[in-house]
Amino acid sequence: MTPSQRTIGVVTGGGDCPGLNAAIRAVVHAAKRQHGWRVIGVSDAFCGLVWPEKCRELTFESTRGILPLGGTILGTTNSKDPFAFPVSEDGRKAVHDYSGRCLEGIQKLGIDALIVIGGNGTLAIAERFARLGMKIVAIPKTIDNDLQRTDVTLGFDSALHIATEAVDRLHSTAESHHRVMIVEMMGRDAGWIALYAGVAGGADVILLPEIPFAVDNVCEAIRRREALGRTFTVIAIAEGAKLPERDASGKPLPKMQPGQAGNSLAQAIRERVDKEVRVTVLGHLQRGGTPSPFDRILAARFGAGAVELAAQECYGRMVGLRGDKIESVPLAEAIEPVRLVDPRNEVLCTARAVGISFGDAA
Ligand code: F6P
Numbered sequence: 001m002t003p004s005q006r007t008i009g010v011v012t013g014g015g016d017c018p019g020l021n022a023a024i025r026a027v028v029h030a031a032k033r034q035h036g037w038r039v040i041g042v043s044d045a046f047c048g049l050v051w052p053e054k055c056r057e058l059t060f061e062s063t064r065g066i067l068p069l070g071g072t073i074l075g076t077t078n079s080k081d082p083f084a085f086p087v088s089e090d091g092r093k094a095v096h097d098y099s100g101r102c103l104e105g106i107q108k109l110g111i112d113a114l115i116v117i118g119g120n121g122t123l124a125i126a127e128r129f130a131r132l133g134m135k136i137v138a139i140p141k142t143i144d145n146d147l148q149r150t151d152v153t154l155g156f157d158s159a160l161h162i163a164t165e166a167v168d169r170l171h172s173t174a175e176s177h178h179r180v181m182i183v184e185m186m187g188r189d190a191g192w193i194a195l196y197a198g199v200a201g202g203a204d205v206i207l208l209p210e211i212p213f214a215v216d217n218v219c220e221a222i223r224r225r226e227a228l229g230r231t232f233t234v235i236a237i238a239e240g241a242k243l244p245e246r247d248a249s250g251k252p253l254p255k256m257q258p259g260q261a262g263n264s265l266a267q268a269i270r271e272r273v274d275k276e277v278r279v280t281v282l283g284h285l286q287r288g289g290t291p292s293p294f295d296r297i298l299a300a301r302f303g304a305g306a307v308e309l310a311a312q313e314c315y316g317r318m319v320g321l322r323g324d325k326i327e328s329v330p331l332a333e334a335i336e337p338v339r340l341v342d343p344r345n346e347v348l349c350t351a352r353a354v355g356i357s358f359g360d361a362a
Pocket of ligand 1: 015078119142143144186187188239287
């Protein structure tokens with residue numbers, strides 16, 4: 001096949017985020033306008049390679065108007081790893097390795113190179129496929145912002161806008177009612193959203209998975225504010241923040257269930273401080289809706305950059321933002337380890353400097 005007849009595939013995997021459609025559109029436009037390539041949209045993450053008949057060609061017409069749309073027109077899943085694909089057999093759960101079917105699917109679809117738009121999980125799968133010979137170029141996306149070798153991932157900025165607006169809105173109602181308002185944000189392993197939205201919205205306390213905290217210190221921050229006449233406190237907590245098992249006096253703290261960070265903390269505070277406490281869990285609101293202008297531009301740059309890498313036959317690599325430039329890095333270096341908030345992170349140190357408490361355990 002000559003370069004002028006090339007076909008590329010584009011796939012979105014893992015949790016969705018604002019900006020995916022903008023990236024798909026950029027891939028289609030750059031591939032067609034710069035190189036005259038065909039583009040196949042692979043449906044529902046790697047499921048589309050297992051069932052190639054579900055995939056379709058993407059054209060200018062079929063991608064018209066999608067730039068500001070949230071979600072992904074290709075569909076996605078974060079629970080169907082092709083190397084351990086969950087199936088139901090006679091009502092029993094089993095897993096199969098469908099990676100061979102995916103490699104066959106690529107052949108059937110006539111795809112020469114695949115652009116994979118994903119976060120940690122999806123790009124780890126893509127990296128395994130790259131080792132099996134699949135020609136892969138990756139685009140980093142996740143609201144969690146926890147991939148290595150890029151300053152920022154697609155979707156983070158949009159989620160940050162949503163979370164910051166929530167902190168702003170909770171401030172006024174917290175103040176009116178003299179309450180403690182806890183807002184739980186996404187971030188299983190890394191607390192980037194809670195840190196940035198907490199600073200942007202002026203939260204009084206920020207609790208991250210990366211910084212062990214003591215409930216007594218959170219309560220102390222609330223009391224300190226009361227003593228200064230500030231009768232309300234806004235707390236931003238990442239969903240992955242861990243409540244310790246006991247407080248300073250040895251009293252057991254509520255057992256933290258997955259997805260219960262905010263509510264567990266609220267219960268612990270209520271038992272120790274005589275204040276009304278309310279909890280808002282932002283959840284998937286952070287992943288929905290239109291992308292921010294920054295994410296739209298990033299999507300265009302990542303999409304065009306990924307097509308350029310495919311044109312140069314630089315496979316097994318991921319585009320990333322470094323300063324004001326789009327660069328590429330080996331895919332394997334992007335996925336491990338998860339990029340956590342460093343305790344010396346400049347934004348974190350700034351937050352401390354302006355008086356935000358992290359409830360530090362030590
Ligand atoms: O990885 C992105 C993310 O939004 C995490 O922040 C969150 O823990 C997870 O996905 C939620 O996944 P699901 O959509 O399966 O609930």
